[in-house]
Amino acid sequence: MSIQVYLVRRLFLIIPILIGLSLITFTISRIVPGDPVGLAAGPQATPEIRERLAAELGMDKSLPEQYINYMAGLLRGDFGESLYTRRQVADDLRTFIPATLELTLAAIIFASAIGIPMGIISALYQNKLPDHSARILSLFFVSFPAFWLAMIFQTQFGVNWDLAPVSGRFPRLDIPPNQITGLLTVDSLLALDFASFGRALEHLWLPALVLSFGALASITRITRASMLEALNNDSVKTERAIGIPWRVIVLKYVLRNAFIATLTIISLEFGWLMAGAVLVESIFDWPGLGLYLVESSLRLDFQPIMGITMMYGIIFSLVNILTDVAYGIIDPRIRYG
């Protein structure tokens, strides 16, 4: 099966999952709160206001009818309207998604840059001091509450040492680079605007570093385990017998074999970090999906909550597909099927 056919098939398989997810979010927003209209209208609302609001929201219809209307909207890319800000949820999502993606990607890069070498060194020095230290260190860091660490780092690096701005993605008064991908670091590079790149990076590194700690332990552990497996493979014995230098064996053969398992965990961690980003974003005022989710949840603003949850589901599914495609590129034995 060619990669294109495979991709299309996988994309189609997302549809039933998203329908299932929409059923769950719909249940959360319409059935769980006893009185969604009352929530939306507020405690002081008169019966007339409530009736008008119910009609406006389509909540005077039966639940199946409401669900069909919601799904019809989704197909048109209409996620409804926030009851609090009166903005279109779809517009808000478009604004906030790149911020979360940028933060999560940067955190994954940090976590891999620290975790993969730690895992490799652990495996090469199995059960020796570097191995034990790496294990304790990663458990040590993963146990910190991200929101608490974020607060401390923000004060220490941002306020006391003045090494990073304390909030946001970009200086409020500066003009951000033209939006191409929405990732400020990438966009500024594409525009060859290095001053903006510097400012974006200045804002990005600290929250990304804090976020990366959450993924460190498992990336280290899986890299270590898969390295050990690859090192114990018979092919390594053959290669040594032939007389290939150890360094070449490790760098050329073992790492490649070990990387497949690591790739799986990195893509799984991507989801975890997107969740962790909810907390980091709310500390650093990072204008992403997570901050949007927290604000909407505290206001019980259900249209955005549903939209955000769906969006996380879509992003996560796409990441999984990309991972599977990446397997095939790294490991030519894998056939798409």
Added chain:
Amino acid sequence: MADFITDDKPVSIDDGRSHRWENLRRGVYRFRSNTMSMLGLSILVFIFAVAILAPYIAPYPKDATTGVNPVARFTEPGAEHPFGTDRIGRDIFSRVLIGTGLALKVGTTIIVLATSIGVTIGAVAAYFGGWVDELLMRFTDIFLTVPGLVLAIAVTAALGRGIDNAMIGIALVWWPGFARLTRSQVISIKEEPYVEAIRGLGAGNLRILFRHILPNAISPIIVKMTTDFGFAVLTAAALGFIGVGAQPPTPEWGAMINEGRDYFPDEWWIATFPGLAIWLMVFSWNLLGDGLRDVLDPRSRR
């Protein structure tokens, strides 16, 4: 424990019970020679002791609930208040101590609920296979498409803020991991000859599944329960921190950090000590889980 050795049925089929006992003894030995897991266990024993004794040893037990002492507000850590006091003069030390029991209760509730749902769904799916498997696993997949914390925030917000709803919300998003794990375990065990033999003796499906297959699948589940315990506490604290979980004046660590956030870093102690408490709790469960993984699931670590 006694359940392992005194068999109530005189059937001499080797479903691994005697081996299990032997393995357990070896495991205990390996566990005890592992410094890190013993450290984790010791910290946990200390944490449980603190949780039990907190109402008696906390200097200002009232401060965990209704206590107010405006005269002593924002006192720095010192002899009178080891962890200082907050904006209405409550003793942080007492609140952290009494919060320990709450954290343990929260972790236990979430893990027990999530394990019960997850193990049941995973085991049934694997054992019966076919469309039952397909249906249950597609249902599980839906929950796995959204990061747990995100769905937990949404569910808890909808149910209404508070620590009880937070526990329910978190458990409802936590079970799919257990379902997946249990399913993979049961699938590999159900084809073993001893299962066939027990079936031949006329045992019913449920009896085979819950009494003969699951006990052999339990090791990785226990490992996961242990490491997940810390993270469940952490997630509940996160919900408390962003404001949908425990509400003031509950002495929940996450909510306490939220209360101290506005006074950080000038009155740093309000948010710092509950954070360290969460860290110690999560760290010790992680150490324990890491050690248990070595003992119960040796393949994962050589």
